[in-house]
Amino acid sequence: MNTVIFRTLAPFLTALMLLFSVFVLLRGHNEPGGGFIGGLIAAAAMAIYGVARGIQPVREALWFHPMAIAAFGLLLACVAGLVSMLAAVPFLTGLWIYPSLFGVEVPLSTVMLFDLGVYLVVVGAITSIALALEREDI
Amino acid sequence: MQSGMMAMTFVAFCLPFAGALAAPLLTRLLGSRAALPLSLFPLAIFVHFAQLLPEIGRGEIVTGGYMWVPHYNVSFSWLIDGLSLTFLLLISGIGALIVLYSGAYLKGHPHQGRFFSFILMFMGAMLGLVASDSFLMLFVFWELTSITSFLLIGFDHAREASRRAALQALVVTGGGGLMLLAGLLVIWDVTGVTQLSLLLSFGPEVRASPFYVAILVLVLGGAFTKSAQFPFHFWLPNAMEAPTPVSAYLHSATMVKAGVYLLMRLNPVLGGTTPWETILPAFGGLTLLVGAVLSIRQTDLKLMLAYTTVASLGLLVMLTGFGSEHAAAAAALYLVAHSLFKGALFMVAGLVDHETGTRDITRLGGLGRAMPLTFAAALLAALSMGGLPPFFGFLAKEEVYVALSGGSLRSMAFMLAAVIGNALMFAVAFAIALKPFLGPRVATPKAPHEGPALLWLGPMLLAVCGLAAGLISAEVHALVTSPLASAIAGQPQVVTVSAMPHVSLALLLSAVTIVLGVAFFLLLDRARLAADRLVEDIGWGPDRGFDQFMAGLVRFSHRLTRLLQPGRMEVYLTITFAVVAAALLLPLAWYGEWPRLPIWPADAQFHELAVMALAIAGVFGVLTATNRLNAILALGIQGFAVALLFLLFGAPDLSFTQFMVETLSVVILTLVMTRLHLQPRDARPLSQKLPDAALAIACGLGFSLYLLKVTQGRFDPVLTEFxxxxxxxxxxxxxxxxxxxxxFRGTDTLGEIAVVMTTGLAILSLIRIRKSVAGSAATATGPKKATAGDTQR
Known part of the structure; x- marks a missing residue:
């Protein structure tokens, strides 16, 4: 695991995987993908970075404690549900708006917010487990 | 009720909780002076409900409320008749005085704000309890009073006695609350109604129901525990560990009367039957005597009062169930009179304690000159408790004797109990009102002087109310006691008894009671010794029984836990997988529903076969691996092959997830292995390997057969189409x-991500327990797999 090639490439790989995970997350509504899968990809990216560079750089790069990220995700998912209640429809009913940004119609929804919450919970929970296990590495 | 009034009533029920929220902040800002603004909350409630007096006095019933969960017909609704209104006024009126009193009593206490908060919360719960119309609200508030009482009794949580008393009260009254819940459910099942106001017209149906006895036992279980009836009386004296304002408020005037309230409320529904008129008077009468005798035995002012409270509650239960013509009126009068004089006497006891540093009656004397106002309040309250004219207590006692003077053997037995009990309570009342204040001055831990106005205001006001109510009895009857008695009896009642003594059997009995009471008072020291010896001779009591019960429960739980959780990972895993295998295989075998053998797919493509071969190779690799790391990697190969199969057969999402889960599983399993510091090779002996292998094969076989069976069944495409x-x-x-x-199933997912999150937290904390590294990291793999399963949907 300690090869120079791996250590040099790992950050680029991680960046690419993170980008890909967001892509998978966003396209999930119409194509294969979604919050769960995206979250797992991002967690794998973190694991690669951790194996290559050690856990301290991962923690620094994440900025927040991974469990806090997971908690924020859960909060986001709940908020997505509550927004529906404010609009006087049952909890977690999907609401859609279609704002026009630079002439392009962008569909936004509480469902997307919810999926983002799922993504963050999965990334946060799995990364924090992996980091905790790696802490006293060999 | 017009909607404006309805909204106001709703606000009145919410006010105490608002006050409870505001209390800590106000106390931080104003210190003990926060009592003044906080007492406005109960005062406002009192004023609001007092407006209903004329309406209720005319015999009307005020109902109102809002639908809460329309789907289940659950409402937040109230029913205010004479019974509820009397309780509402007592709770809010005495509550206002108690808030003021505790402002001075706990002045300078570091947690005074918390105390105010608890007591206001309790007030809210109690108000809700006595006004609730729907069963659910009744139960919720019932348990809420138990919980707030727990917090208040254990307020001084640094002392072990407080904690024990708090827990005891919670276990006894909370357990009773569960019985009440069961009773209410049975009533619901029998009648189909969930509201007290509707239930009142279902009396004959309930009484004729084959479940009547079950309902009775369950409801009585709730009422007797709450109202401290023998043999559940023991928690009430122990609850005296609470600060005195709590004792005065919860454990004399309000909460302990909740059980009596319930019995009175249900009297028109459940009453009038032989079991009702046997059980209630029997337990009530016994409680009256036991409480009175035990109160004589005490030297602590609060404990003396606590046991007389037990006795008074017994008297109330006895009257509620007695069923004679004047019994409802007697119960109504005694209820009001007792709340006034007992609240006052408790506050006096606290005041004496506060100013002298002791409340042991044998170490107090001659305080009358130093504390004249306290003395006056104590004396006024004692005169009412002793039942002397023209105090309200006298009216109550007269009516009690009228109710019991039926002439039958049953009436005479209970009358004897009432006379003895009342005489003993008379003695205790005057022991408390006279002994500390008269006679030679006894040195006390603190030099006595009159307490601040807030401390004597409450008892004085209550005691004066006891006198005033006796003097203007006609108005009190019209507004309060007649509607109250009508609600208890379930039919209109007119209370007429006045403070004017008139020659009758009841007056004679009153005189006998007073003579006996004076005799007990004079012989108090000797009576105390006698009562003490009696209790010593009996030796065992329910209080000790409670300890034995709790100790037994803890021992039993401990043994059960040791049995189920021996702390060995192999045992857990073996049991888990054995249960999985049994759950899969036994139903198939039991119903003979074995799947047909699958037909070999003739049109299988080469690449599909190759992937299958890869999966088998992976399993083979796991079995033959020489070290653990290789085994994990081989398991990963098998998982990837399965993921490929998903991809080939049209489940890209599933396969996608499976790939990621397998990757992460390999990484995390490897990390766990390195932390476990295991030997690289599996060193199990053959004798252990064989059973493990059998279990593994059974699980695998079970899953395969089960999946085959499922896929061979007819597929219902309705969901797919939808x-x-x-x-x-x-x-x-x-x-x-x-x-x-x-x-579509977002709520499920919300639950699942909450599980993922919680599992993560659990694993994190397990890993952080350094000392048991081995155990923690090994468990970590279990939930990990579970989350992986979740994500594979």
Whole structure:
């Protein structure tokens, strides 16, 4: 695991995987993908970075404690549900708006917010487990 | 009720909780002076409900409320008749005085704000309890009073006695609350109504029901524990560990009367039957005597009062169940009189304690000159408790004797109990009102002087009310006691008894009571010794029984836990997988539903076969691996092969997830292995390997057969069609799997991510327990697999 090639490439790989995970997350509504899968990809990216560079750089790069990220995700998912209640429809009913940004119609929804919450919970929970296990590495 | 009044009533029920929220902040800002603004909350409630007096006095019933969960017919609704209104006024009126009193009593206490908060919360619960119309609200508030009482009794949580008393009260009254819940459910089942106001017209149905006795036992279980009836009386004296304002408020005037309230409320429904008129008077009468005798035995002012409270509650239960013509009126009068004089006497006891540093009656004397106002309040209250004219207590006692003077053997037995009990309570009342204040001055820990106004205001006001109510009895009857008695009896009642003594059997009995009471008072020291010896001779009591019960419960739980949780990972895993195998295989064998053998797919493509071969190779690799790391990697190969199969057969989402889960599983399993510091090779002896292998094969076989059976069954495509049809149309998504996860079944997903999150937290904390590294990291793999399973949907 300690090869120079791996250590040099790992950050680029991680960046690419993170980008890909967001892509998978966003396209999930119409194509294969979604919050769960995206979250797992991002967690794998973190694991690669951790194996290559050690856990301290991962923690620094994440900025927040991974469990806090997971908690924020859960909060986001709940908020997505509550927004529906404010609009006087049952909890977690999907609401859609279609704002026009630079002439392009962008569909936004509480469902997307919810999926983002799922993504963050999965990334946060799995990364924090992996980091905790790696802490006293060999 | 017009909507404006209804909204006001709703606000009145919410006010105490608002006060409870504001209390800590106010106390931080104002210190003990926060009592003044905080007492406005109960005062406002008192004023609001006092407006209803004329209406209720005319015999009307005020109901109102809002639907809460219309789907289940659950409402937040109230029923205010004479019974509820009397309680509402007592709770809010005495509550206001108690808040003021505790402002001075706990002045300078570091947690005074918390105390105010608890007591206001209790007030809210109690108000809700006595006004609730729906069963559910009744139960919720009932248990809420138990919980707030727990917090208040254990307020001084640094002392072990407080904690024990708090827990005891919670276990006894909370357990009773569960019985009440069961009783209410049975009533619901029998009658189909969930509201007291409707239930009142279902009396004959309930009494004729074959479940009547069950209902009775369950309801009485709730009422007797709450109202401290023998043999559940023991928690009440122990609750005297609470600060005195709590004792005065909860454990004399209000909460302990909740059980009596319930019995009175249900008297028109459940009453009038032989079991009712046997059990209630029998337990009530016994409680009256036991409480009175035990109160004589005490030297602590609060404990003396606590046991007389037990006795008074017994008297109330006895009257409620007695069923004679004047019994309802007697119960109504005694209820009001008792709340006034007992609240006052408790506050006096606290005042004496506060100013002298002791409340042991043998170490107090001659305080009358130093504390004249306290003395006056104590004397006024004692005169009412002793039942002397023209105090309200006298009216109550007269009516009690009228109710019991039926002439039958049963009446005479209970009358004897009432005379003896009342005489003993008379002695205790005057022991408390006279002994500390008269006679030679006894040195006390603190030099006595009159307490601040807030401390003597409460008892004085209550005691004066006891006198005033006796003097203007006609008005009190019209507004309070007659509607109250009518609600208890379930039919209109007119209370007429006045403070004017008139020659009758009841007056004679009153005189006998007073003579006996004076005799007990004069012989108090000797009576105390006698009562003491009696209790010593009996030796065992329910209080000790409670300790034995709790100790037994703890021992039993400990043994059960040791049995189920021996702390060995192998045992846990073996049991888990054995249960999995049994759950899969036994139903198939039991119903003989074995699947047909699958037909070899003749049109299998080469690449499909190759992937299958890869999976088998992976399993083979796991079995033959020479070290653990290789085994994990081989398991990963098998998982990847399965993921490929998913991909080939049209489940891209599933396969996608499976790939990621397998990757992460390999990484995390490897990390766990390195932390466990295991030997690289598996060193199990053959004798252990064989049973493990059998278990593994059984599980694998079970899953395979089960899946085969499922796929061979007829497939119902209704859901598939539904989702395919509506996924794009109403959820705006083409990926049906994801639309199901985040939209159609979003609440499921919300639950699942909460589980993922919680599992993560659990694993994190297990890993952080350094000392048991081995155990923690090994468990970590279990939930990990579970989350992986979740994500594979």
């Amino acid at each position: 989702f395919n049809l509506y996924s794009k149309a109403i959820a705006h998504g083409a990926n049906v799997v994801n639309v199901i996860i985040v939209d």
